[in-house]
Amino acid sequence: MSETEMLKAWDRRYFWHPFTQMQCYGDDDPWIIERAEGHYLYDVDGARCLDAVASLWCNVHGHRHPRLDAALLEQLGKVAHTTALGASNPPAIRLAKKLVECTPESLQHCFFSEDGSEAVEVAIKMAAQYWANIGRPQKHLFLTLDNAYHGDTVGAVSVGGFPLFHEVYGHLLFPTRRLPSPYVLQWEQCQGDAPQAAKLWLNTLEVVLLAEKDHIAALILEGGVQGAAGILPFPPGVLSGAQKLCNTHEVLLVVDEVATGFGRSGQLFSCQKEQVEPDLLALGKGLSGGYLPIAATLTSEAIYQAFLAPFGEAKQFYYGHTFTANPLAAAVALENLSIFAEGYLLSEIPNKIEKLRAGLEVFHHQPWAGEPRQFGLMAAIPLRDPATGAAYPYGERVEYMVCKRAREMGVYSRPLGDLLTIVPPLSVTEQEIDTILHTLFDAMAEGRTQ
Numbered sequence: 001m002s003e004t005e006m007l008k009a010w011d012r013r014y015f016w017h018p019f020t021q022m023q024c025y026g027d028d029d030p031w032i033i034e035r036a037e038g039h040y041l042y043d044v045d046g047a048r049c050l051d052a053v054a055s056l057w058c059n060v061h062g063h064r065h066p067r068l069d070a071a072l073l074e075q076l077g078k079v080a081h082t083t084a085l086g087a088s089n090p091p092a093i094r095l096a097k098k099l100v101e102c103t104p105e106s107l108q109h110c111f112f113s114e115d116g117s118e119a120v121e122v123a124i125k126m127a128a129q130y131w132a133n134i135g136r137p138q139k140h141l142f143l144t145l146d147n148a149y150h151g152d153t154v155g156a157v158s159v160g161g162f163p164l165f166h167e168v169y170g171h172l173l174f175p176t177r178r179l180p181s182p183y184v185l186q187w188e189q190c191q192g193d194a195p196q197a198a199k200l201w202l203n204t205l206e207v208v209l210l211a212e213k214d215h216i217a218a219l220i221l222e223g224g225v226q227g228a229a230g231i232l233p234f235p236p237g238v239l240s241g242a243q244k245l246c247n248t249h250e251v252l253l254v255v256d257e258v259a260t261g262f263g264r265s266g267q268l269f270s271c272q273k274e275q276v277e278p279d280l281l282a283l284g285k286g287l288s289g290g291y292l293p294i295a296a297t298l299t300s301e302a303i304y305q306a307f308l309a310p311f312g313e314a315k316q317f318y319y320g321h322t323f324t325a326n327p328l329a330a331a332v333a334l335e336n337l338s339i340f341a342e343g344y345l346l347s348e349i350p351n352k353i354e355k356l357r358a359g360l361e362v363f364h365h366q367p368w369a370g371e372p373r374q375f376g377l378m379a380a381i382p383l384r385d386p387a388t389g390a391a392y393p394y395g396e397r398v399e400y401m402v403c404k405r406a407r408e409m410g411v412y413s414r415p416l417g418d419l420l421t422i423v424p425p426l427s428v429t430e431q432e433i434d435t436i437l438h439t440l441f442d443a444m445a446e447g448r449t450q
Contacts, residue, residue, distance in 0.1 A: 004044045007032055024397065031407065036063030039425055039432060041412060049412040052424050052436045056414075057227075057259055057378070059290030059425045061339060068289050068332050075331035084112065084325035091330035098337050099283070099296055102268060106277035107298035111317070112325040116258030116284025117151020119295035120220070123254045123280040124155045125319060126299060127218040130252070133306040133315045141212065142174075143205075143219040143251070147181040149228035150220065150256050150282075159220050162228070164417070177212065179204055183232035194235035202241040209249040218252035218279070223260035223270035225375035230382075230419050233375045240274035252279040252303075258295070262286030263426045265376035266349050268340060279303060289336035290425075294329035345426060353377050355430045356422065359437040368444055377426060380419040383444060391418035406443035411436050420444065 001009070011030045016022060032044045039062050041049045051059065061068065075091060082089055096110035111126075113119050124142065131139040144150075148161040157166045158173040161181075166173075179201070186197035209216065224239060226232040239255070246253040255278040260270040263286070267273055271281070280303065284295035309315040323329075339345065353376055360372040363381050367389075370382030383399050385392050392398040399415030406413055406420075413420050413436075420440055424433070 004032075007044060024400075028404075038062045038064070039428055049407055049410055050424075050432060050435060050439075052411050052413045052422055052440075054423050054425045055290055056285075057264075057423045058285040058288075060262060060286045060336060060427065061289050061345070062425050062427045063290075065289065065339075067335055067339060068291055071331045071335035072291065072328060075328050078327070080328055081323060081326050083322070085320055089325065089327045089330070091327045091334055092325035095330045095334045095337070096296075098334060099298060102337065102341075103281060103298050104269070104271060104277045106279065106300050107281055108301045109299050109304040111297045111299065112330070113295045113297065114293045114321060114323055114326075115151070115295050116256075116282065117153045117156045118321070119258060119282035119284050119297045120150040120159070120254075120256055121153045121155040122297040122319060123220070123256075123282050123299075124159065124218075126280060126297065126303060126317065127252050127254060129315075129317065130303045130306045131217050133309075138215055139217045141216045142176045143179060143208065143216055144176050145179050145181050145221065145226065147184065147226050147229035147232060148220070148222065149226065150222070151258070177208060177216070179208065181226060181229070181232060182234045182238045183226060186235050195237070198235040198237040198241065201235070201238055202245065205242060206245055209245055209251060213249040213251060216249075216251045218254050219246055220254040220256060223255055223257035224265060224273065225260060225270075225378070227259040227375075227378070228416065230416060231373040231375055231378055231380035231421070233373065237274070239271060239276045243276050243278070246279075254278065254280040254282065256282045258282055258284040259378075260376070262336075263340065263346055263349055264378060264423075266346075266353055268346065270376075286426075287336070288329050288333040289339075291332045291336075292326070292329035293323075294326065294333055349377060349426060352426075352428065352430060352433060355433050356437075359433060362437070362441055363444075366445075377428075378421070378423040380416065380421050381440065381444070382419050383415075384418075394418075402440075402443050402446075405446060406439050409439045409443060411439040411443075413440060 008030045033041050034044045035042045039051055041051050099110045111122055113122055142159050144159040146161045150156040150160050154172055159176055182201045185201050190197040224234050243253050255271050257269055261283045279300045281298040288294050307315055307317055357374055363369045363372050367386035368384055370384050372381045403413050403415055422436055
């Protein structure tokens with residue numbers, strides 16, 4: 001048995017993969033990525049694939065970026081990890097400062113964690129404890145959306161809205177109040193009229209706030225698009241209108257920019273498009289350029305001050321993990337922000353967004369595709385059974401077969417329910433966007449006859 005065959009056998013035998021039905025995985029030929037360069041992944045058999053999903057929406061500048069590699073190696077020559085519980089380290093200090101400087105002005109303090117789900121978990125606990133610390137513990141309810149996705153830890157799942165992923169854990173979750181998805185409202189009740197949908201959604205929010213503001217701790221929203229729900233963009237005005245209503249009714253606004261932060265929308269942070277100043281901001285994915293696990297929760301001065309008290313009052317934030325503010329991850333993230341600060345990457349993204357938008361036109365009115373959806377440099381294309389116009393039955397795994405065919409043709413994508421997603425590194429070239437679109441088109445077109 002060759003080394004590659006042995007790795008594949010051990011992969012099936014020992015490695016339990018996330019979001020993966022391992023019985024099916026055992027039937028497939030495992031795809032094992034051995035190395036990467038730029039926007040391309042190379043497997044153990046030597047095949048090359050263009051990374052069309054940015055290694056789960058987190059890679060920013062491509063793989064093996066020389067400046068990020070150098071930052072990691074330089075820090076490795078000093079120390080790989082030290083605790084942040086009652087101690088600190090230079091990269092984390094500098095990174096916290098930079099994040100406060102580049103995020104909306106309402107955010108003045110930075111708390112680190114390891115991934116986006118945990119950044120949301122931190123925001124939830126900070127919001128709840130804030131109200132308790134200032135003597136209003138009755139404000140403990142959270143408002144969220146249908147179709148929301150904020151991660152897979154128990155708190156993040158509680159404010160999520162994904163029955164397929166999370167229904168089995170329902171007995172573990174805390175109760176929330178749910179509002180309709182703004183995108184669904186726009187297309188199912190308002191015939192695509194975005195201003196009408198925004199107005200209707202904000203009216204719905206206001207009714208809930210008027211009725212329950214004395215018990216609502218916070219409203220949590222994704223950064224302008226429900227990503228994992230299938231790239232469902234908010235009508236313009238939803239985020240800014242939500243902030244005004246939350247301010248009026250003394251409810252905190254939490255914005256989850258784990259997926260949309262760091263340039264994905266065309267601006268550094270999506271909430272900046274509507275000049276939104278959240279009380280709490282959750283960041284992850286692109287924070288380290290896709291190199292190492294690190295996330296952050298940014299918070300306002302008012303929230304931070306509520307945790308300051310004599311030690312004996314026990315108002316401090318009792319939360320933290322072993323690898324919080326890891327120096328290696330912080331050093332890479334700091335260099336990532338330095339690259340962003342130079343401006344050239346963000347200046348190129350609008351043209352790439354337009355290139356993606358124009359390229360998606362070819363999928364319109366195809367019998368095997370639903371209408372594509374786009375938000376910034378991210379898109380989703382529904383796969384449809386041409387005989388019925390409906391999604392294929394979930395258990396048939398047709399989307400996986402189409403993605404496997406695309407991978408054989410040199411493009412790595414991953415299905416999201418009945419969708420094929422396009423979320424490439426931000427440094428992707430316009431020619432590579434064409435390659436992704438053409439390859440997915442051909443793979444989907446082939447799939448209609450199988």
